[in-house]
Amino acid sequence: MTQTISEDTFLAMVQPLRRELLAHCYRMVGSVHEAEDLVQETYLRAWRAFHGFESRSSVRTWMYRIATNTCLTALEGRARRPLPTGLGAPPSDPEGDLHSHPEVPWLEPVPDEVLWGRAPDDPEATVVDRESVRLAFVAALQHLTGQQRAVLVLRDVLAWHADEVAEALGLSVGAVTSTLQRARAHLQRVQQAGATPAPLPADDPRVGELLESYVEAFEHYDVDRIVSLLTADATWDMPPYTDWYVGAEDIGRLIRTQCPASGPESMRMVATRANGFPAFGMYMLGPDGVHRAFQLQHVTVTEGGVAAVTAFFDTSLFRLFGLPDELPLT
Template sequence: MDDGRSPKRRADGLDPNRGDFLAQAEPYRRELLAHCYRMTGSLHDAEDLVQETFLRAWKSYDRFEGKSSVRTWLHRIATNTCLTSLEGRQRRPLPTGLGAPSSQPTDDLVERAEVLWLEPLPDSSSEDPSDPSVIVGSRESVRLAFVAALQHLSPRQRAVLVLRDVLQWKAAEVADAIGTSVAAVNSLLQRARAQLDAVGPSQDDQLSPPESAEAREQLARYISAFEDYDIERLVEMFTAEAIWEMPPFDGWYQGGPAIGALIHHNCPANAAGDMRLLPLTANGQPAAAMYMRLPETGGRHVPFQLHVLDLGPDGITHVVAFLDTSLFAKFGLPEAL
């Protein structure tokens, strides 16, 4: 039966209905990127997987019968593309996820280049939470701690939990999407939720949204303390249990004094003005891009670290300082200041 999606092909072999594929699919690119990011923990991988998703979808568009929405169909393709990509791959942790105790700030820094580390997500690449039709716009679903917790799940557990709890799909839809039974989906979801409860962020965490006056003020003071090279003022901003980690180094540090000592012993800055920070948002959280003035850069400030912060009512509770400077271009940041 002709469903309107399979007309006769032209003499050149192309399907005339494929011409509107991009018009149908492009509005979902950003949320597909966030979906692939949740699955992989990597912005770089997510971008490649979205491209692969679009290619697979374009090739099969003439067979799309419209039994589901284009959005659902694309998420189904993206999920299976991610599952294929994740076969045999190691998870992407943060240093706190390696299972070692906190480090001493005077210890030597140990770089683990062989580890595939979790990466941050620019907010411009996540979904628009002002659109009520886009359920996946929730900041919690791209929060760095949540994505780090997802890495403790198997790829299929990850897929089931994201499809059920983030995209709000029914169990039967998930089962059909990943080729399994409803019973298997429910079992995978139960185990995934239990594991997430054990390693995931606390539901009681009260984080300040990045656009709030409190968060903007805290971030401005954080930036000012770094730019003034005022470590004492910086230490006062951290809570007693605050955590600092900076992949690709495998150590993590707890408490303001330890974090201050770490910065004092290892930061290449020597005086006020050596560091400049630009405020931004990442993973639905306040963030800052740090540029460092080094002797070999001729006085220019060059990319150094990208900080993603958890800001609570009592101060800074967590900072992940990413040293992968290739991320600066992904965030649309300048090459130098």
């Protein structure tokens, strides 16, 4: 039976799904900006096609089908969104030249506020699992083809049955099964190559204590202390620079030789959260005495210390995270 409803009624049915659909599109494309556009396109396609919705599946399942295929169309012919650690090059010399490539469509972080900031409008709305939007997981997904991403996310993240995935993507069940096997194997290889120790839970008191020391070390430009807070095999990357670094000592050399800070109070850090993890907007002191947006750090804290930092130099991300472009004078 076809549906005849008003636009207001339609929006009341689908609007509670926006948060989880945004997370889904973000996993697929690796950009929160693109994901927001794709969710909007999903809603437009769904409204245009709703007269043909026959209630053979739930509205949620139907919307995910549209969103997935919208993402697959958007991914056609596009390069993946990497992080520098995923480009396949060896670690860089911390005292060597930096190589910036802003033209590369880099992986973007997603603010926690976007996914979990407000209570769902629908008490039955699916809560986005933090593990499913971890930066490392989304980065690993970018190594898969669009179809592999879709199959793996629908099967392993959303727990759809193989026949549901097959119907959604226009594939046979056998094709879904083989695609899933290849996707899982490739994902496992990627994750093993860049494996870090398990992060501490957000509510572990050690996280807050370590991050407080981390912020103090940067704001005092105490490089020795920064090094002491990193794990011995910590990684550091900073898109749009293709260079990346391994090891606390090399990261310390990088900060000493490449960071424009001149001493204590050169840098200020403002806490936020990205992809379910701690993050900081870093502000650098200018010659006029004003601290301006410099980089957004996504920080992974493990039992041994800070194990990974991705410092995004795209300062347009600050507004996405609700951070100001500059800090007031103190």
